[in-house]
Amino acid sequence: MTNLLILPILIPLLAGVILIFFKNSKMIQRVISVIASAAMTGISGYLIYAVYNNGIQTIALGDWQAPFGIVLVADLLSVSLVFLAGILGLVTLFFAYQTFSAEREANYFHTFYLFLMVGVNGSFMTGDLFNLFVFFEVMLISSFILISMGSQRYQLQESLKYVIINTVSSMFFIAAIAYIYGVTGTLNMADLSVKIAQLYEQENSGILTVIALTFLFVFGTKSAIFPLYFWLPHSYFAPPAAIAALFGGLLTKVGVYTVMRMYTLIFNNDPIVFQILLLFGGLTMFIGVLGAVAQFDFKRILSVHIVSQVGYMIMGIGIGTPLAIAGTFYFLAHNIIVKSGLFFFAGITEKITGTTHLKKMSGLLKTHPYVGWLFFITAISLAGLPPLSGFFGKFALVIAGFEAGHYFVIAVSLATGVLTLFSMMKIFMTSFWGEEKLPDPSAKERKVGKLILPVLPLVALTVILGVAAEPFFLFSLEMGEQLTDPSYYVESVLEE
């Protein structure tokens, strides 16, 4: 019953509301949103420490106890993700200050950025299914505004698709919630975990599989799993780099987080769902990476890659052993860091050359060596080369897959790794390597030092997560144990 848990949601909410009154002062807006993001990150850092030492923390909002009231639950998974979201948010803010025009920043950008954080943190922390829906909506509505801000023709065209697809999936979300409430009579996740486990023991558990799959459809749409990913590459291509990075690093990951939560906590012994997760995980990663191989645009390659990487995580959840869940989290954390880092690099090269098309630029390594090599580090980390963070996530997933005997999907994931490396090297070879060829001669002198600065923490993190993998991986393993045994979660929520 500690109020600390509400702060990562409350601070950005209050800051966002206060900023409505200062919409004309750029300085105040910047200062308040940076302070809010930093405070949020700091508190979630402390929460990781507290949860690691004292076990899962919960708070019953309004003092209405679970399972009747709404609870916020901080377990290792949720606080770590809130922490990562905070870091990414800070980096995004500093990057946005360098790249955004004054006009774009004036239009309530900060308010909606902070509301987006409210939605993201809320989705991670809530222990109530309906509340999850509410926070999802907070997040989505803010993202609708952020993605369409600027109102360019292409942007609006793609935002419309984004809005429609997300609204449709939200409708299914609420329908699925209604189903599950109809069957079990509760929406508290811990309570659901207990009740659904009892229902599975009865003979007629078909309805539960239907509900589980409806949820998979919903979260699959939001996290861009194989047949439902078509909206993502275009939507994430449209907005400016800072926003694309925030979305690419965070929003699909919220979808993945919910899949992780639902299928480890609630539907953890459904016979069919895990087969389907494995199947679609494999398909998602392979088809996603094929899309990336075919593209010749910096931002498009990255957008399609998001799909492919989500496939790995879904595969990890499908395998479902503690090691696989640990690997999935490691990969998720790595991906939040690296994927947004790459989007920032796409923004930097766009700033230098004025284009994101790979064939229109080359030889950037000679004119901007720092950009080139830092990109190189991030890119091979994404491809999963040791000793960087991408390697360890995949390594754990592969081992877990072999232990569980899922050889085919592991083979697919290894093939995907090779193709990922290929597509990343394609970016490096065509735009950084080779003869100097820039669209306009002034690009050579264009300085981007200030743009690199915000990205440095992300590059440093991927190196640290790789070189010093052991403590972080032990942490992930502990999380894997915590997630695969729902009784930890259930007891700490219901025994308050």
Add this chain to the structure above:
Amino acid sequence: MKNTPIQLHVVTRIVAFIILIFSIFLFFAGHNNPGGGFIGGLMTASALVLLYLSFDLKTIKRVLPFDYAYVIGAGLLLATLTGVAGMFFGFPYLTQFFEYFQLPILGETELTTALPFDLGIYLVVVGFTLLVILTVAEDDS
């Protein structure tokens, strides 16, 4: 507008006040009975929209010189801070308190912390509804 619709103006002046009073009644009825901030806010907004419709944008803007974005902000702030207030006394966020008091004219009255929260919602709903309707209306002209 050259032909001033006199009947409309006269009726609006009366009806708008009836709606406003009813909306305040609904607002205070809320919390334990049907009513509350949301429905009261919608009702108030509908009265104001009626004013905007029968008179024109400029006239009403002169009478009600609010920036509705600030109204939304004020409402959100009030609602959030009401939830925060309990935290200073060690209660979880959004805990609500109520007590019965003897007030001079009203007699025994229930005073709750849900009321400022509801007022926040009321302001958000009024501000939001009018902001949307006015943005669309101004876009047209």
